[in-house]
C-alpha cells in the first residue's frame with residue numbers, strides 16, 4: 097500500500113519522471129487500500145502496467161492510445177478529429193446532477209461499479225455499449241483499483 101500525502105506524491109514524481117508535471121493529481125483524494133496511484137498513473141497516462149507491460153484491450157480504436165491521450169491528461173475530455181471524449185474524472189462521472197457531457201448536457205450519474213464496468217466491459221450504466229472509439233480494457237482487479245483511484249485523484 098502506498099502512503100499518500102505530500103511525501104508520497106513527491107516519491108511518485110521520482111518514480112514516473114515527467115508524467116506528473118502535466119497530469120497533476122490531488123492528494124486529498126486517497127486511494128482505497130491496495131490501490132497504487134503510481135500504477136494508476138502509468139495506466140492512465142501511458143497504457144503501461146506497473147511491471148512495464150502494455151495493457152491489453154479489445155475493440156475501440158485500432159491505434160494504441162492511453163486513457164490520457166484520448167480523454168486528455170487532465171481527464172476532462174477532448175475533441176478529436178473523428179470523435180469527442182467525455183470528462184472521466186471521478187468527480188464528474190459521479191456528479192449527483194448527472195455527468196456533464198461533451199455537448200454540455202447532463203448524462204447518467206455513475207456509481208463506482210458502473211465506472212469499472214465502462215472501463216472493462218465498455219457499457220454505460222444502462223448496460224448499453226459505449227461509442228465505438230472506447231476500447232474494452234483487460235485489467236486485473238488490482239490494476240482497475242489503481243486506475244479508479246487515479247480517476248478519483250484527478251482534480
Ligand code: HEC
Nearest residue numbers: 157161162163166180181182184214215226227229230233
Ligand atoms: C481511443 C480513444 C479512447 C481511449 C484510448 C479511451 N477511451 Fe474512454 N471513451 C472514449 C469515448 C469516445 C467514450 C464515449 C463513449 C460514449 O459516450 O458512448 C469513452 C467513454 C469512457 C467512459 C464512460 C463515460 C461515458 O460518459 O460514457 C469511461 C469511464 C472511460 N471512457 C474511461 C476510460 C479509461 C479509464 C481509459 C483508459 C484505460 C479510456 N477510457 C481510454 C474513448 C477512449
